[in-house]
Amino acid sequence: MKLSGRGLTCVRGGRGVFSGLYLDVAASQALAVTGANGAGKSSLLRILAGLLHAEAGVIELEGGDPERSVGEHAHYLGHRDPFKPALTVRENLEFWQQFLGGERAAVDDSLSRAGIGHAAGLPAVVLSAGQRRRLSMARLLAVKRPIWLLDEPTSALDAAGQKLFASLMTRHLENGGLIIAATHGPLGIDAAELRIGGAA
16 A cells, blocks of 8 residues: 655645645555644645645555545544543444444454553543543554554653554554654654644
């Protein structure tokens, strides 16, 4: 599998964010997207996920299901953790499994691997920021998708959580997945770098 972007241009609120951007990421590869605040790192991920429209350019996916979009091959993990506060940790993950479809892994195993299994019966509203991020990690594991689009994936995680996330990303790459991550710091994995220029 290979994900490519050709001449991608982003305009938001009438302002050009970036233009003429090129990228190629193949199976078992990771790309770290870096740059100043406002440079367009998050916007690029949202364009790749199909959540924003590119002003210009083409996104191509080789080796995927031709009947599915890039977004349907991908997990997008953004700044906000998308959980229903009244549902338990387990119920939230079960909801996302049903919503996303596809090949599923065992819910309790995914929670355990993400280090949040001990809180499976708790309502999501009581989780700390780091625990919510671990629940997002579990969502990556609970439904198998080859592309992970990660926006500041280690934010809110302590050192142990960052190390765990790095191990999960490494395993994903070893299994033929690909990762594109917007980040201000090291990911803890081998990754090529794409730096986007922009406002500080």
